[in-house]
Amino acid sequence: MDWRDEALLLSVRPHGESAAIIEVFTPSKGRHAGVVRGGASRRLAPVLQPGSQIAVAWSARLEEHLGHFTAEPLHSRAFLWQDRLTLAGLSAILSLLAFALPERDPHPALYAATQALLSEMARGGEWPADYLHWELLLLEELGFGLDLASCAVTGATDDLAFVSPKSGRAVSRRGAGDWAARLLPLPPCLLGASPADEDELVTALGTTGFFLEERLARDLGPSPLPEARRRFVDLLRRRAK
Numbered sequence: 001m002d003w004r005d006e007a008l009l010l011s012v013r014p015h016g017e018s019a020a021i022i023e024v025f026t027p028s029k030g031r032h033a034g035v036v037r038g039g040a041s042r043r044l045a046p047v048l049q050p051g052s053q054i055a056v057a058w059s060a061r062l063e064e065h066l067g068h069f070t071a072e073p074l075h076s077r078a079f080l081w082q083d084r085l086t087l088a089g090l091s092a093i094l095s096l097l098a099f100a101l102p103e104r105d106p107h108p109a110l111y112a113a114t115q116a117l118l119s120e121m122a123r124g125g126e127w128p129a130d131y132l133h134w135e136l137l138l139l140e141e142l143g144f145g146l147d148l149a150s151c152a153v154t155g156a157t158d159d160l161a162f163v164s165p166k167s168g169r170a171v172s173r174r175g176a177g178d179w180a181a182r183l184l185p186l187p188p189c190l191l192g193a194s195p196a197d198e199d200e201l202v203t204a205l206g207t208t209g210f211f212l213e214e215r216l217a218r219d220l221g222p223s224p225l226p227e228a229r230r231r232f233v234d235l236l237r238r239r240a241k
Contacts, residue, residue, distance in 0.1 A: 001061070001062060001065075002057065002059040002060075003028075003058055004056065004057045004058075005027065005056060006026065006027070006053065006054070006055055006056075006074060007025060007026040007032075007053070007055070007056045008025045008051070008052075008094075008111070008114060008115070008118075009023075009024055009051065009052045009054055010023045010025055010031070010050060010098045011023045011050055011098055012048045012049075012050060015035055017040075018037075018038055018040050019035055019037050019038065019040065020039025020040050021066075022034065022036055022039065022048060022071070024054070025101065025111060025114070027106065027111040029058075030101060030103070030104050030106045031097065031101040031104065031105070032103070032104055033066060034058050034060075034066060034067045034068055034069035035066060035068050035069065036069045036070070036071055037068065039071075044071065047071060047072070049076065049077075050090075050094050051077040051078075051080060051090050051118070052073065052075065052077055053074040053075035053076075053115075054071045054072060055074050056070065056071050057069065077090070077122065079122070080121055084235065085128075085236070085239070086127075088228070088232040088235050089121060089127070089128070089232055090121065091231070092131075092226070092228045092229045092231075092232040093114065093131070093134070096135075096212075096228075099220070099223070099225065099226050100138065100220065101142075107141050109141065110138060110141045113137050114134065116130075117130050126194075128198075129189060129195050129201060132189060132190070132195075132205060135205070135208040136190070136208060139208065139212065139215075139216065142216060144211055144215045144216050144219075146163060146168045146170075146190075146208075147167075147168060147169045148160065148190060150170065151169075151170055151171055151172040151174075151175045152167060152169035152171055153171055153172070153176075154174060154175040156172045156174070158172070159172045159174065160191065161176065161185070162183035162184060162185065162186050163183060163185070163186045163190075164183060165182075165214070168211060168215075171183055184207045184210055185204075185207060186207065187200045187201075187203050187204045188200070189204050190204045190207065190208075198239055198240035199240045201236060201240075202233065202240055205233050205236070206233075209225075209229070212229070
């Protein structure tokens with residue numbers, strides 16, 4: 001059994017004296033792990049940095065085996081580590097992918113969106129808003145997508161202000177009525193508008209975070225969301241003050 005693909009490197013851990021076990025996200029094979037012989041060597045250690053874009057070749061005697069990777073560099077993203085917010089965002093992305101993606105289940109649309117987000121981060125643009133929409137796509141890809149097109153109560157498409165924590169559907173101010181206090185906020189940036197400020201973005205991430213924690217994480221088991229995601233949102237919150 002063998003295949004080749006490009007990959008986003010999610011994590012690296014030592015294996016034995018000189019090898020490493022890496023976990024990658026590829027467009028055709030999804031999240032996939034394997035052993036890299038000599039992965040801790042001076043030649044390969046700089047290549048095997050989380051967030052790097054690499055070319056991988058995987059082989060094993062049987063498909064269900066852990067198997068072995070060979071890895072070659074395509075694009076280093078070490079420069080993203082030089083900025084505190086960008087590093088926090090990168091850590092959140094990698095940790096959420098490693099936490100949430102089913103093993104060996106391809107998600108090519110999410111892979112493409114992840115690459116686009118990382119490219120925007122490298123350009124130094126207004127990428128935190130793109131990160132928010134990346135979280136929405138992550139929820140959708142894994143079966144927990146939000147339906148924000150119209151009000152779940154009235155069917156209206158205007159004045160949408162809330163999200164139902166039970167159904168994940170939008171609710172208008174009129175439709176919310178006396179239940180508004182029990183609903184989640186729906187800032188305009190969740191509907192595609194540019195965030196007015198970082199406060200609005202943090203509020204929107206609170207809404208996506210609810211579904212990541214209460215729907216996705218609970219469906220996967222007892223483990224909570226990765227701390228890297230909380231640290232990133234906390235950093236944004238402090239910047240907004």
